[in-house]
Amino acid sequence: MMRRLPQFIGSLFAVLMKMLLDIEDEPAWHGAETEDEDAGETSNYSVGQECLDRLSIALGGNTIVPVASELLPQYLAAPEWQKRHAALITLAQIAEGCAKVSKLK
Structure with missing residues (x-):
């Protein structure tokens, strides 16, 4: 249904990419002393990442x-x-999402 509404x-997609911008530099991460996998990530970041994965699975490459x-x-050319x-x-x-789809076929 979404394919009919480009x-x-x-x-x-633009909103989900903006959600990935909601990340902060975590100084403790640079020391590699903690094993907190989600250091620096916020809920917006996690939701954006998961939704991009699901969107790519649903829509395909x-x-x-x-x-x-x-x-x-x-985004790649930005100084930030x-x-x-x-x-x-x-x-x-x-x-990753498109690879999951090809494995299912």
């Missing part, structure tokens, strides 16, 4: 890649580390 997919290719270059991090996490979630 503007909705683009808007949803043929639908999600053209939408992603519009936003990813902007949070945007570059969000772009890389988005790529990872899309790749």
Whole structure:
């Protein structure tokens, strides 16, 4: 149903990528003394990451890649580390989601 609304997919994708920007640098992470896997992550970040994974599974690579290719270059070229991090996490979630779909077929 979402494939029939291309503007909705683009808007949803943009919102999910913005949710990945809700991350802070955790100084303790650099020391590698704690084993807290979620250090620096907030609930918005986690929800955005999970939703990108589910969206890529639901829509598949043929639908999600053209939408992603519009936003990813902007995020990768940004001077803020949070945007570059969000772009890389988005790529990872899309790749993981699309890989799950191909394994199911």
